[in-house]
Amino acid sequence: MIADGVEDEEKWLAAGIAGLQQNAFYMHRALDSNNLRDALKYSAQMLSELRTSRLSPHKYYELYMRAFDELRKLEMFFKEETRRGCSIVDLYELVQHAGNILPRLYLLCTVGSVYIKSKEAPAKDVLKDLVEMCRGIQHPVRGLFLRSYLAQVSRDKLPDIGSEYEGDADTAVDAVEFVLQNFTEMNKLWVRMQHQGPAREKEKREKERSELRDLVGKNLHVLSQIEGIDLDMYKDSVLPRVLEQVVNCKDEIAQYYLMDCIIQVFPDEYHLQTLDVLLGAFPQLQPTVDIKTVLSRLMERLSNYAASSADVLPEFLQVEAFAKLNNAIGKVIEAQPDMPILGVITLYSSLLTFTLHVHPDRLDYADQVLGACVKKLSGKGKLEENKATKQIVALLSAPLDKYNDIVTALKLSNYPRVLEYLDTETNKVMSTVIIQSIMKNKTRISTADRVEALFELIKGLIKDLDGAVLDEVDEDDFKEEQNSVARLIQLLHNDEPEEMFKIICTVRKHILGGGPKRLPFTVPPLVFSSLKLVRQLQGQEENPFGEEESTTPKKIFQLLNQTVETLSNIPAPELALQLYLQCAEAANDCDLEPVAYEFFTQAFILYEEEISDSRAQITAIHLIIGTLQRMHVFGVENRDTLTHKATGYSAKLLKKPDQCRAVYACSHLFWVDDQDNVKDGERVLLCLKRALRIANAAQQMSNAARGSTGSVTLFVEILNKYLYFFEKGNPQINVAAIQSLIELVTTEMQSDSSTPDPAADAFFASTLRYIEFQKQKGGALGEKYEPIKA
Amino acid sequence: MVLVLALGDLHIPHRAADLPPKFKSMLVPGKIQHIICTGNLCIKEVQDYLKTLCPDLHITRGEYDEETRYPETKTLTIGQFKLGLCHGHQVIPWGDLDSLAMLQRQLDVDILVTGHTHQFTAYKHEGGVVINPGSATGAYSSMTYDVNPSFVLMDIDGLRVVVYVYELIDGEVKVDKIDFKKTAATTHSAH
Numbered sequence: 005m006i007a008d009g010v011e012d013e014e015k016w017l018a019a020g021i022a023g024l025q026q027n028a029f030y031m032h033r034a035l036d037s038n039n040l041r042d043a044l045k046y047s048a049q050m051l052s053e054l055r056t057s058r059l060s061p062h063k064y065y066e067l068y069m070r071a072f073d074e075l076r077k078l079e080m081f082f083k084e085e086t087r088r089g090c091s092i093v094d095l096y097e098l099v100q101h102a103g104n105i106l107p108r109l110y111l112l113c114t115v116g117s118v119y120i121k122s123k124e125a126p127a128k129d130v131l132k133d134l135v136e137m138c139r140g141i142q143h144p145v146r147g148l149f150l151r152s153y154l155a156q157v158s159r160d161k162l163p164d165i166g167s168e169y170e171g172d173a174d175t176a177v178d179a180v181e182f183v184l185q186n187f188t189e190m191n192k193l194w195v196r197m198q199h200q201g202p203a204r205e206k207e208k209r210e211k212e213r214s215e216l217r218d219l220v221g222k223n224l225h226v227l228s229q230i231e232g233i234d235l236d237m238y239k240d241s242v243l244p245r246v247l248e249q250v251v252n253c254k255d256e257i258a259q260y261y262l263m264d265c266i267i268q269v270f271p272d273e274y275h276l277q278t279l280d281v282l283l284g285a286f287p288q289l290q291p292t293v294d295i296k297t298v299l300s301r302l303m304e305r306l307s308n309y310a311a312s313s314a315d316v317l318p319e320f321l322q323v324e325a326f327a328k329l330n331n332a333i334g335k336v337i338e339a340q341p342d343m344p345i346l347g348v349i350t351l352y353s354s355l356l357t358f359t360l361h362v363h364p365d366r367l368d369y370a371d372q373v374l375g376a377c378v379k380k381l382s383g384k385g386k387l388e389e390n391k392a393t394k395q396i397v398a399l400l401s402a403p404l405d406k407y408n409d410i411v412t413a414l415k416l417s418n419y420p421r422v423l424e425y426l427d428t429e430t431n432k433v434m435s436t437v438i439i440q441s442i443m444k445n446k447t448r449i450s451t452a453d454r455v456e457a458l459f460e461l462i463k464g465l466i467k468d469l470d471g472a473v474l475d476e477v478d479e480d481d482f483k484e485e486q487n488s489v490a491r492l493i494q495l496l497h498n499d500e501p502e503e504m505f506k507i508i509c510t511v512r513k514h515i516l517g518g519g520p521k522r523l524p525f526t527v528p529p530l531v532f533s534s535l536k537l538v539r540q541l542q543g544q545e546e547n548p549f550g551e552e553e554s555t556t557p558k559k560i561f562q563l564l565n566q567t568v569e570t571l572s573n574i575p576a577p578e579l580a581l582q583l584y585l586q587c588a589e590a591a592n593d594c595d596l597e598p599v600a601y602e603f604f605t606q607a608f609i610l611y612e613e614e615i616s617d618s619r620a621q622i623t624a625i626h627l628i629i630g631t632l633q634r635m636h637v638f639g640v641e642n643r644d645t646l647t648h649k650a651t652g653y654s655a656k657l658l659k660k661p662d663q664c665r666a667v668y669a670c671s672h673l674f675w676v677d678d679q680d681n682v683k684d685g686e687r688v689l690l691c692l693k694r695a696l697r698i699a700n701a702a703q704q705m706s707n708a709a710r711g712s713t714g715s716v717t718l719f720v721e722i723l724n725k726y727l728y729f730f731e732k733g734n735p736q737i738n739v740a741a742i743q744s745l746i747e748l749v750t751t752e753m754q755s756d757s758s759t760p761d762p763a764a765d766a767f768f769a770s771t772l773r774y775i776e777f778q779k780q781k782g783g784a785l786g787e788k789y790e791p792i793k794a
Numbered sequence: 795m796v797l798v799l800a801l802g803d804l805h806i807p808h809r810a811a812d813l814p815p816k817f818k819s820m821l822v823p824g825k826i827q828h829i830i831c832t833g834n835l836c837i838k839e840v841q842d843y844l845k846t847l848c849p850d851l852h853i854t855r856g857e858y859d860e861e862t863r864y865p866e867t868k869t870l871t872i873g874q875f876k877l878g879l880c881h882g883h884q885v886i887p888w889g890d891l892d893s894l895a896m897l898q899r900q901l902d903v904d905i906l907v908t909g910h911t912h913q914f915t916a917y918k919h920e921g922g923v924v925i926n927p928g929s930a931t932g933a934y935s936s937m938t939y940d941v942n943p944s945f946v947l948m949d950i951d952g953l954r955v956v957v958y959v960y961e962l963i964d965g966e967v968k969v970d971k972i973d974f975k976k977t978a979a980t981t982h983s984a985h
Contacts (some may be wrong), residue, residue, distance in 0.1 A: 093971075443811065486838055490807035527810040528858075532934050539939065584856060589936035623857055623883075631885045634937070669886045676887075724896040731892070763902070770899040770921065777920045 017063045020053045021070060021115050024134065027053075036080045040090070044099060044111070047078055051107035054146065061145055061215045065627075068149050071113035072156075075114050079157075082118045105140045109150055112137060117157040120169060127161055128178035134158075136187050140608045144197040152219045158182070165232035173620050174231020179569050180242060183230070187223035194220050195255040195567040206725070213257055215315060220258075221265045228269040235618045239281070256290045261290070263298045272309035274314075275302065277325050283332035287339050300768050303329060307354075310362040318698055320362045326369055329355060330376070337380060338793045345381070347643065349395040350379040356399060360406040367415055370403060372417035381425045393430040396422065400434055411447060414457045417612045425704075429462030432485065438462055439488050444496060449497040452506035459514040465489050466526075467517045467748050488524035489515075493529040501544075504537050505555040512567060517739050520574045527571055531583050534567075535590050542594055557594045557602070561587060565602070572606075577614035581624055586632045592637045601642050604628075608649055618658045622666070625653055629669050636679055643682075651691065660702035664718050668695040668725050675729065685736040686766050689727055695722050715761040716752045720768050723749060727775070730788070739791045744747040746794065796873055797825065799848070801830030801945035802856070802909040803929040806840050808858060808862040810931035814943050814962050817930065823847050826947075827888035828872060832909030832927065833881035834858050835936070849904070856909070869984065870895050873950045874976060878903035886936060889916050896923050904976055907968065913938040913958055914946070916972050923974050925957060953977075 029048035034042035054071055056064075086092050094117055099111035116134050121129045134154055138628045141147040162179040189295060196212050202661030219793045224246065227233070234244060243266075251263045263285070267275065275282060282302075286295050292362070306325065310317060320326070333351050337343060347648070351708040356373045363369050377399070379508045413419055426434060438461060451454055459466060465485050492510060498504045508530065515526040538557045541571060564587050571580040588603035615624050629650050638646070650673065669690035676682040699718040706714035723745045730737045749768055752758055797972050799821070799915035812818075814816035827849045832858025835841055841861070844851050849958050855864035868879040878901035889911040898906040898913060904922040914928035935941055943962040957972045 020977075051811050085943075398923045483837075487839065491811040494807065494809070496809040532805075535936075536934055540932075579858075586936050619862075626884055626886065627857060630883060630888050631936075633887050672887050700949075721896075721900065724899065728892055728896070766902040767900045770902055774895075774899060774921060 009282050012062055013059060016058045016767055017054065017066060020056060020059070020067050022068055022236050024050050024067065024074075025054045028070075031074065031078070035077070043078070043081065044102070047074070047111060047606065048102040048104070048107040048341070049100075050074060051110045052104060053718045054110070054354055055104060056151070056521050057145075058145070059145075064145055064149065065215075068153075070282060071110070072153065072779070075110065079114050079117055079560065082115055085763055086118060088308065092122050092124055095119075101794075106146060106150065109138060109140060110153060112159055113150075113154050117161065120158075123169070123346070123457050126171045127163040128171060128182070131158060131162075131178075131182040135182055135189070138186075139189065141191070142196075144193045147193040148190055148219050151169050151186055152222070155183075155222060156187055159226060160722070162226075162230065164230050167231075167621070176230050176237070179230055180227065180237070182232065183223055183227050184242070184245050187220070187246070190223065191221045191249055191253055191258060195253045195258050196254060198257065210257065217257075217261050217402065221261065221269075224262070228271075235274060235277055238270070239278050241342050243278055243281055251285055251288045254290060256292045259289045259293045260266060260298065263293075264301060267298065267305060272305055275306065275307075276319055276325060279323055279325060279328045283328055287335050291340060294295050295340075296343070296351045299329075299333065299336065300350055303354040303358040307358045307361040310358075312651075317362065318360075326363060326366075329358065330372065330502060334376065344392075346389065346392045346395060348376065348380050349392055349399060351400070352380075353395055353399040354674065356402050360402060367412070373423055374399075374416055378418050378421045378425075380421070393426060396426060396583065397430060397434055397437065401437055404438065408441070408445045410438055410449055410458065411449065411454060414454060414461075418513060420457070420461050423455055426464075428464055428469045431469065435462035435465045435484065436488065439465075439492050442492065443488075443534065447495070449496050450507075451503060452510045455507050456509045456599075459511070462489075463514075466514050467522070472615045483525075486522055489522075490491075490529045491527065493533060496533070501537060501541055501555050505541075505560070508537065508560075509563070512563070515728045516567075516570060523570055523574060524576045524579055527567060528579070528583065531564060531567060531586070533686065534564055535586060537592050538594065557591075558596065558599065561591055561596065561599050561603075565606070568606075572610055572614065577616060578620050578624060581615065582611045582627060586625055589631055589634065592635050597637045597639065597642065600637055601633075601646075604632070604646055608646075611653065618662075621653075621657060622662050625650070625657065625666050626669065628655070629666070629673065633672050635678075655698070659700055660705065661718055664695050664698040664702065665721070667698060668692055668722055671695075671725060671729070674771055675732065675734065677732070683734075685734040688734055689736040692722060692725055692729075695725075703752075711757070712759045713752065713755065713757050715764050716749050717761065719749045719752065719762040719766060720771060724771060727771075730786070731778075743791055746792070778792045796827050796950040798828045798830060798872060798877075798948040798950060799826045799945065800830050800832070800925060800927045800948060801930040802927055803834045803856070803912050803933055803935075804840055804931045805858065805929070805933035806833055806931065808836060809933035810966065811879060813931055816962060816965075817945065817960070817966050818855060818944065820960070820967070821847055825829045828852070828870075830868075830870075830877065830879050832879065832907060836860050836911070846880055852879060854879045854881050857883050866900060867897075869903055874953050875950055875955060876903040876904055878906045880906070880908050884906035889913065889915075889926075891915075891924060895919065898922060898924060901904050905974075907946075911935065911937045912941045914961065915940075916946075916957055916959065918972070918974060922976075923955070923956065923957070923972075927959070928961075 021303065027046045031043055031050060034046055051071060053067060059067065075459065082095060084251045085095065099115050100108055102108040102111055112292055113134055118697060119125060120130050127359045136150055138154060142152050149201040161169050161172050162182065164176050164179050185546050189574060194216060197209060201209060217521055246266060246418050250259055269479060286299065289295060312322060325496035333355055337348055352373055356370060359369045359373055363684060403416065404410065408414060423431060438582065449458055460620055463469065466489065496507050498507060498512060515530060518526060538560050541555065541557050568580050568583045584603045584607040588600045590598035611624055615621055650666065651670040654670050655663055655668055670689060674682065674684040674691065699722060702718065703713045706712065726737055726742050727747060775789060775792055775794055779786050799827065804813065806812065811833060818916055823846055828850045829844055829848045829852065831851065833854050836858045837860050851869050852870060852930065853864045854868050855866055866884060870877050878898060882888065883914065885897050885908065889892060894906060896907060898921055906924045911926060912929040912933060915926045917924045923954065925946060927946040929935065929938060929941050930943055930945045932941045932943035943970045945960055947958045947960065953976045955974050957974065959970050961968050
């Protein structure tokens with residue numbers, strides 16, 4: 005029962021502390037009265053508390069710290085004693101008489117500290133003695149703390165170069181030797197803990213080991229601080245010795261922690277210069293060690309080192325860092341065939357980041373990394389695991405972020421191959437990342453080849469990949485995706501018409517595979533890109549010596565016809581109709597009468613067969629009339645046919661007011677300001693009269709159905725149209741006609757059966773005001789308007 | 795001083811990817827009191843963006859708009875002025891000032907704002923002002939060649955409105971302005 009155990013431990017710790025404090029008290033008393041013998045006696049007793057086996061490392065540490073504090077005071081006393089004439093050698097002798105070995109050794113180390121300071125013996129000799137003697141304690145926890153104590157008191161007394169304890173050696177060899185030995189012994193003790201005790205307590209032991217790891221790692225830290233170690237010494241003795249211990253201890257926990265320690269405490273330049281040795285150790289580690297994390301951290305450090313200053317980059321090249329890391333990773337992956345795919349990708353991801361930092365101009369290196377990744381992924385099918393796919397997105401985003409440019413990323417031949425292994429969802433995520441990168445950096449994608457490559461990459465958005473279930477996609481997300489594809493299409497451009505046409509064809513090829521749900525989003529931007537190209541070609545003179553295959557507006561219109569056609573099958577007839585009319589207008593500007601006529605035909609067919617919603621019909625017919633009004637390319641026959649159709653359909657709209665409005669709009673088909681041969685005053689009047697008849701019929705219907713004649717708005721509208729053509733000089737529209745209309749409106753407004761309509765009243769009022777304004781203008785216009793009485 | 799932003803015919807994403815960056819950096823939230831938009835945004839994202847600039851947003855329907863429920867016309871009163879808004883594809887001939895003036899009389903407004911042609915115009919006559927803010931993104935138009943991105947900002951102060959037009963020409967934003975004063979006599983009274 006854990007609760008009990010903890011409670012017991014608390015008790016034992018309390019008891020230990022009490023014992024320690026008590027003996028410390030007596031020790032102090034002895035120190036105050038300069039009683040060396042008693043001081044030693046009570047200090048030994050105090051230190052005996054550290055002999056316990058009952059405490060976990062965490063609690064032992066508490067006890068240890070108190071002992072440590074007391075020993076500091078004892079050390080000061082020893083120093084005083086030697087000044088008073090006591091021989092340090094004798095003292096060193098004396099403390100060895102302590103009964104139990106652990107207190108004995110703590111005291112010895114304490115005296116040893118003073119001994120070194122006295123310089124009566126070379127530091128190296130004392131240290132050697134101490135580090136050997138500590139072998140007496142083989143219990144892991146006790147031994148680790150003891151050696152930790154030794155390390156602590158010796159830290160500032162190492163015979164380092166430039167230190168006062170240097171001795172005559174002129175080298176840091178002895179200091180290194182001492183620290184290495186202490187380290188080696190500590191690691192052995194630490195590893196031994198793993199195998200102590202029953203198997204069921206393994207987890208507890210590993211946790212305890214984890215608490216103690218910094219004691220071991222501290223030695224490496226001390227090593228890194230030794231001034232006398234230069235690159236050569238590190239390479240020749242320090243690193244090999246440390247690695248030897250790490251490898252030989254065959255302990256997973258120690259290996260993982262210590263490898264990471266080495267990487268973190270020693271300088272990056274050292275790592276670069278010892279890359280072979282360092283990397284050579286990895287395959288020798290226990291198979292369960294999480295090498296990928298350690299390797300990744302190494303590469304991260306080196307990446308940051310490379311990023312810190314451009315001066316260090318040549319070093320990387322000189323040691324062939326990339327090649328070595330690449331090989332090492334390959335070997336590790338080979339040695340661990342069961343490494344989960346997440347591990348593999350993480351490794352390559354770190355390597356890629358490294359490559360991008362250190363060799364930004366070597367696209368071939370980056371490609372190599374991706375290639376290795378592809379090789380490892382092949383045969384595994386599409387990735388399902390969430391973390392793994394996230395790592396791949398990170399892997400693929402790295403070149404995008406670095407180069408700020410999808411075009412460069414596209415040059416990496418293995419880039420699309422990695423994408424192949426993503427499941428549909430992740431492919432879409434990556435595609436969106438790519439599109440966003442393009443839009444943010446305003447990357448110009450300007451050749452058909454690049455467009456082809458790009459659309460291959462983002463195909464998850466362009467069409468349904470195998471196994472994709474379109475129904476499951478959230479509608480808003482789908483719209484957002486497709487709108488981003490539409491925006492992307494706007495950015496694909498080349499000023500050179502031939503290349504632009506190729507781009508258009510490439511895009512078309514891809515989007516036509518998108519299915520009915522996608523086409524309404526992707527076809528319009530393609531159509532408008534094409535129309536822009538038509539306009540560009542319009543400006544250029546047709547080259548009589550041009551090749552058969554060169555791009556002409558006619559060719560583009562053929563393509564457009566086939567493209568818009570796909571929309572009518574979806575069905576998206578209103579959109580298709582609008583696009584046909586756009587094409588018709590463009591064909592008009594190119595003087596291609598048959599092409600324009602064909603587009604109008606298609607538009608009318610759609611109107612007749614597919615558009616049945618009343619509101620949609622009203623919009624559609626107005627667009628047809630508006631476009632037709634602007635056409636100048638049609639001969640009389642063609643124009644008549646289309647106009648006849650337009651007016652016919654206008655009169656057949658469902659509601660009478662809509663009919664009326666569409667019909668009077670048609671009047672403009674017979675009178676176009678800038679085309680002198682389209683000024684047929686009679687037919688204009690016919691239209692307006694027809695509109696008037698419809699308005700009258702509307703009034704009567706309203707009276708019959710509702711008992712009131714409804715609003716006079718339509719009449720006022722028609723009146724305004726009369727005024728329009730009157731002003732334009734249509735001879736068929738005379739003052740009398742206008743006058744009678746005005747009277748009609750006035751009468752209707754005053755009639756009892758009419759519905760009051762303030763808006764219509766205001767409209768009529770402003771119309772009359774307009775007539776007054778025109779009169780006041782004077783001149784020919786004023787004269788024209790003069791006879792009209794409001 | 796009331797600032798009214800008038801813009802339209804962005805045609806995102808059919809004909810343009812986004813507003814020009816120079817316009818985007820000028821249009822900051824909190825400075826404008828009303829936005830009137832002639833239509834053809836075309837997608838909801840654009841509406842959301844405009845809403846962040848100013849919550850009082852008025853939109854009329856363009857023929858390519860994803861949202862089919864925007865009204866065909868809208869009128870609103872700001873200070874002493876009545877404004878009318880309509881996309882303009884409904885008024886034939888397209889861009890014809892006399893026909894637009896008729897719509898102005900019908901809506902009974904001092905300022906009529908319409909779009910569709912992607913061509914900036916501002917026309918003063920005794921009945922009021924007819925403004926077309928052009929296309930804010932410079933989108934392709936079958937009617938206008940070489941469309942420069944443009945929008946309009948109206949400063950309404952009492953009986954006076956100053957119409958500022960911002961046009962992006964060769965990468966630089968150029969500003970022009972037109973003054974209009976409303977005479978008290980043109981205030982309308984109902985019949």
